[in-house]
Amino acid sequence: MPPVTPESPVDKVADKPMLRASNLFCERDERVLFSGLDLELSEGQILQLQGSNGSGKTTLMRILCGLNDSYEGQISWYGEAIEEQTASFFSSLLYIGHRVGVSKALTPLENLRWSCSLRQQTSEEEILKALAEVGLRGFEESPCYTLSAGQQQRVSLARLLINPARLWILDEPFTTLDKKGVDLLETLLQAHVKAGGAVMVTTHHKLDIPELSILSLG
Amino acid sequence: MWLWFSKLGSPKWFYDLSGKWLPWLIGAMVIFLTVGIVWALLFLPPDYQQGHTSRILIIHVAVAGTSLVFFPLMAVAGVITMVWRMKLADMVAKNAAPIGAWFSFLTLATGSIWGSVSWGTWWEWTDARLVTMLFQFFLLLGVISLRSALEDPDKAAKACALLSIVGLINVIAIKYSVEFWNTLHQVSSSVSFSSDSPNGPEFLIAIIIMLIAVYLFLSVCLIMATRNEILQRERRSQWVQNLVRLS
Amino acid sequence: MAAEQTSTLTAFYATLKRDLLIAFKRKNDVVNPFMFFVIVVSLFPIGISPESDRLSEIAAGVIWISVLLASMLSMDNLYRADYEDGSLEQLLLSPHPLFFMVLAKNLSHWLVSGLPVVLVSPLLAYMLNLPEEAYTTLFCSLLIGTPIMSLVGSIAVALTVGLGSRGLILAVITLPMSVPVLIFGTLSVQATLNAASPIGLLAIMLAMLAVAVSLAPLASAAALRISVN
Numbered sequence A: 001m002p003p004v005t006p007e008s009p010v011d012k013v014a015d016k017p018m019l020r021a022s023n024l025f026c027e028r029d030e031r032v033l034f035s036g037l038d039l040e041l042s043e044g045q046i047l048q049l050q051g052s053n054g055s056g057k058t059t060l061m062r063i064l065c066g067l068n069d070s071y072e073g074q075i076s077w078y079g080e081a082i083e084e085q086t087a088s089f090f091s092s093l094l095y096i097g098h099r100v101g102v103s104k105a106l107t108p109l110e111n112l113r114w115s116c117s118l119r120q121q122t123s124e125e126e127i128l129k130a131l132a133e134v135g136l137r138g139f140e141e142s143p144c145y146t147l148s149a150g151q152q153q154r155v156s157l158a159r160l161l162i163n164p165a166r167l168w169i170l171d172e173p174f175t176t177l178d179k180k181g182v183d184l185l186e187t188l189l190q191a192h193v194k195a196g197g198a199v200m201v202t203t204h205h206k207l208d209i210p211e212l213s214i215l216s217l218g
Numbered sequence B: 001m002w003l004w005f006s007k008l009g010s011p012k013w014f015y016d017l018s019g020k021w022l023p024w025l026i027g028a029m030v031i032f033l034t035v036g037i038v039w040a041l042l043f044l045p046p047d048y049q050q051g052h053t054s055r056i057l058i059i060h061v062a063v064a065g066t067s068l069v070f071f072p073l074m075a076v077a078g079v080i081t082m083v084w085r086m087k088l089a090d091m092v093a094k095n096a097a098p099i100g101a102w103f104s105f106l107t108l109a110t111g112s113i114w115g116s117v118s119w120g121t122w123w124e125w126t127d128a129r130l131v132t133m134l135f136q137f138f139l140l141l142g143v144i145s146l147r148s149a150l151e152d153p154d155k156a157a158k159a160c161a162l163l164s165i166v167g168l169i170n171v172i173a174i175k176y177s178v179e180f181w182n183t184l185h186q187v188s189s190s191v192s193f194s195s196d197s198p199n200g201p202e203f204l205i206a207i208i209i210m211l212i213a214v215y216l217f218l219s220v221c222l223i224m225a226t227r228n229e230i231l232q233r234e235r236r237s238q239w240v241q242n243l244v245r246l247s
Numbered sequence C: 001m002a003a004e005q006t007s008t009l010t011a012f013y014a015t016l017k018r019d020l021l022i023a024f025k026r027k028n029d030v031v032n033p034f035m036f037f038v039i040v041v042s043l044f045p046i047g048i049s050p051e052s053d054r055l056s057e058i059a060a061g062v063i064w065i066s067v068l069l070a071s072m073l074s075m076d077n078l079y080r081a082d083y084e085d086g087s088l089e090q091l092l093l094s095p096h097p098l099f100f101m102v103l104a105k106n107l108s109h110w111l112v113s114g115l116p117v118v119l120v121s122p123l124l125a126y127m128l129n130l131p132e133e134a135y136t137t138l139f140c141s142l143l144i145g146t147p148i149m150s151l152v153g154s155i156a157v158a159l160t161v162g163l164g165s166r167g168l169i170l171a172v173i174t175l176p177m178s179v180p181v182l183i184f185g186t187l188s189v190q191a192t193l194n195a196a197s198p199i200g201l202l203a204i205m206l207a208m209l210a211v212a213v214s215l216a217p218l219a220s221a222a223a224l225r226i227s228v229n
Helices: A057-065 A082-091 A108-117 A124-133 A149-162 A180-196 B003-009 B011-041 B054-067 B070-084 B089-118 B129-151 B153-181 B201-233 B238-247 C008-027 C026-049 C052-076 C079-084 C089-090 C096-127 C132-160 C167-177 C178-192 C199-228
Strands: A017-028 A029-043 A046-050 A072-077 A093-096 A165-170 A198-202 A212-216
Touching: A017 A057, A017 C199, A029 A057, A046 A057, A046 C089, A057 A093, A057 A165, A057 A198, A057 C008, A082 A093, A093 A149, A108 A124, A108 A149, A108 C008, A124 A149, A124 C052, A149 A180, A180 A198, A198 C167, B011 B201, B054 B089, B054 B129, B054 B201, B070 B089, B070 B129, B070 B153, B089 B129, B089 B201, B129 B153, B129 C132, B129 C167, B129 C178, B153 C132, B153 C167, B153 C199, C008 C026, C008 C096, C026 C052, C026 C096, C052 C079, C052 C096, C052 C132, C052 C167, C052 C178, C079 C089, C079 C096, C079 C132, C079 C199, C089 C096, C096 C132, C096 C199, C132 C167, C132 C178, C132 C199, C178 C199
Parallel strands: A046 A198, A046 A212, A093 A165, A165 A198
Antiparallel strands: A017 A029, A017 A072
């Protein structure tokens, strides 16, 4: 079940890291979350963010995604500032936050149809196949409010299977998943980095992946 | 140029500079206010038509003229906040909103008092300027309540900056549509800015003095409030703590 | 796999379709503001006077103000559900210009909550005894005016989407902003009643709509980025 292979970034300069943040500074409610933070993420790498509650993991991820702009410092995507190329950056990025981006009124199929249409052309079969792979066969047409939190999380994970984004930023993707879901996600992560993608993830779950590197906050 | 700009944006620099200017501003304000009020209320010859009622008009026109400056001021500060993220601009904008609301209220109040005598009614919907001022007052209250509703100061700064810019466009739209709606009333208060107006030049000079006085008053209020805000927000910085230790 | 990025137009239609679908599934959100509008209009004759002469004088104003209130109430849902379930973040992270996504959401909101009100307005105008010759003008002015209110209200909704309780703050911000639309909307009806041509006034409203379509989504998009921050 290999996930969709990320497009190989041949058009980009090879020696530049995919994502680099330098000298990041962020404070919230008069408390410095991090200062002088540097990080690099290259192809084939999984970066796990660690830190206690409130240490700024989520904030850092949202800053790197471009959702949060109250920071100082530089973030570059293949050597170019992300503000200069938001469209190409966004099309190579998949972010799943605490709020998984699944509308409760819609069915998994309708949800995915919409979120895929924002990115790249996707056929109905691809969506159905992805839903089957995340274990939602038979739930395609049930409204999401009837699904459990874990199942809703799986709907959002199906996006990982469909979208050929190079960079995944996942905020606590394991929390609501059961044992099988955890295994599935780990396989997905591994396949993604093998294929040259990069992942940034926060979790309290111990990841058993060789390409893993760890960044501790706070 | 850039250096100068970022220096201007530094709260400490503003605090030091405004500290030097403030006594002079207050002095000038006291002189202009005293001269303006005493002259307008006691010595100015009564208007040939309106009699003594015209005296309050001098204060009304000065306050009204001043309260027009708030939305442009807040919108400019808003642009600076959103584009250059200058914190000082937001501190000014934050304090400009309540002062602006107060000035708008004063304009409405003095306008009503004047209207009660010369129009015989405390409120007149057919006066476009009064109605526009009322809605400017409402819009300013909206900005204030948005500011107080948002807890995160950074988010509040940006949100209010945006709302001020939208608000300025809206105030202009309201002004023209209300004028269009009703243009029945007297044009620019019988005060024409030429010396051969029936009221004579004294009247015009009194208004100008009063206008300067009220602008000075506004600047003093705004600067003092901003200085307070600076101390509040920079309370953890070294220079504020030194300042507190010294005093 | 050769995955081609969707065109902005596709994304626009997809977002429009999605919002219409959600509205269709949550009928309450759609029906309630509409019912509110009809009920408010029906209360005026009881509160003011059942005499047909007096009613016909105030009919246009009553309908316009009720439309304003109903539109403001229905706005509350425009971004809230998306904010709460994280769809808004996905929208902000889409490679397409947020301007068009916001426009799609506003259009869907207007189709669902503005258009029905416009369509039912002649009936209510009849109940309020508005002279017949003004029906067309009222209808046209509402047809142009309601999308303006959706677009402008969207800015305030976007600014307040992160707030817990915000029913009244939304009103405080939006209602003063609707003065220009209200003025031209009611003036055009008045003009017709005075046997003058309302075309000029409606043209001004069209110009306002053009300005709103081109500027308001920009402000809404900026406001959403601030709120999600």
